[in-house]
Amino acid sequence: MTERAEAIFFELFEGLPRQGPGSAACTERAFGLCQDLPSAPRVLDLGCGAGAQTLDLVRLGAGSVVAVDGHAPLVARLRERVVELGLEGRVEARVGDMAALERPPLDLAPESFDLVWSEGALYNLGLPAALAVCRRMSKPGGCLAFSEAVWHSADPPEEVREVFAEYPGMGTEQDVRALLEREGWDTLGSFGLSDAAWWDEFYAPMEARLEEMRERYAGDAEALEILRELAREPAMHRRHGATYGYTFFIARRP
Numbered sequence: 538m539t540e541r542a543e544a545i546f547f548e549l550f551e552g553l554p555r556q557g558p559g560s561a562a563c564t565e566r567a568f569g570l571c572q573d574l575p576s577a578p579r580v581l582d583l584g585c586g587a588g589a590q591t592l593d594l595v596r597l598g599a600g601s602v603v604a605v606d607g608h609a610p611l612v613a614r615l616r617e618r619v620v621e622l623g624l625e626g627r628v629e630a631r632v633g634d635m636a637a638l639e640r641p642p643l644d645l646a647p648e649s650f651d652l653v654w655s656e657g658a659l660y661n662l663g664l665p666a667a668l669a670v671c672r673r674m675s676k677p678g679g680c681l682a683f684s685e686a687v688w689h690s691a692d693p694p695e696e697v698r699e700v701f702a703e704y705p706g707m708g709t710e711q712d713v714r715a716l717l718e719r720e721g722w723d724t725l726g727s728f729g730l731s732d733a734a735w736w737d738e739f740y741a742p743m744e745a746r747l748e749e750m751r752e753r754y755a756g757d758a759e760a761l762e763i764l765r766e767l768a769r770e771p772a773m774h775r776r777h778g779a780t781y782g783y784t785f786f787i788a789r790r791p
C-alpha cells in the first residue's frame with residue numbers, strides 16, 4: 538500500500554463505529570456460550586480497534602478488560618469513550634502488538650485472564666500462532682471467544698479470493714474447529730454472524746463515509762482511485778456474501 542493509500546484507508550476506518558463485522562447481539566451470544574467464568578472475569582480483548590466490543594463486554598459483566606490494539610488512534614478513541622463512561626477503573630486500553638503481549642510496553646502476565654476475546658483480528662498473526670498466544674494468556678480452565686472469516690463455498694469467485702488473500706490459511710468453520718482441538722482447546726460452540734452484523738455498524742457506515750470522502754476529495758484523482766478500491770469490499774459483499782462469512786468460535790482451555 539502506498540503512503541497515500543494507507544492515510545486514506547486509516548481516515549476511512551478510524552471514523553467507523555467498528556473496524557470489522559460484529560454487533561452487540563453477537564458479542565452477547567458468544568459471551569453467553571462461555572462456561573464457568575467467575576462472576577467478574579478478567580478479560581483480554583485482542584485487536585480491540587475502537588473498542589465497540591470492549592464496552593459491550595463491560596456491560597455484559599466483565600470485571601475488567603485489558604484491550605490491546607496496534608493502531609494508536611483507535612486506542613485513543615476507546616480511551617476517550619472509557620473516560621466519558623467513567624470506566625477508567627475497569628478498562629485499560631493499551632497500544633501494542635498482540636504477538637508480543639508479555640514484552641514491553643505491554644508486560645502482560647501469562648495465564649492471567651479468565652477470558653481471551655478477539656473480534657476479527659486473530660487472522661493478522663495467522664490463526665495457529667494466534668491460538669498459541671491466546672492459550673498462553675488464558676488461565677487453565679479459561680475461555681476464548683473470537684470471530685474469524687471462513688469460507689462458505691468450496692469455489693468462491695476470484696475477486697473474493699483476492700480480497701481474502703491477506704487471511705493466511707482461511708478455512709471453513711469445520712477447519713477452525715479442528716484446529717482448535719489440535720491446539721488444545723475444547724470447543725464450546727460456534728455460530729455465523731448475521732448479515733446485520735456486516736452492515737449495520739460496518740459496511741453501511743463505511744459506504745456513507747466513502748460518499749462523504751468522495752465529495753471532500755472531488756478533483757483529487759489519486760484519492761478518488763483509492764476510495765474506488767476501498768468501495769470494492771462492501772460492493773463485493775453485496776454480490777458474493779453467500780460464499781464467505783464470519784463465524785464466532787467459543788472454546789475453553791482444559
Ligand SMILES: C[S@@+](CC[C@H](N)C(=O)[O-])C[C@H]1O[C@@H](n2cnc3c(N)ncnc32)[C@H](O)[C@@H]1O
Pocket residue numbers: 554555556557558559583584585586587588589590605606607608611633634635636655656657658661
Ligand atoms: C478488523 S479490525 C477489528 C477491530 C475490532 N475488534 C472490531 O471488531 O471493531 C482488526 C484490528 O486488529 C488490529 N491489529 C492488527 N494486527 C495487530 C497486532 N499485531 N497487534 C495488535 N493489534 C493488531 C488492527 O489495528 C485492527 O484494529
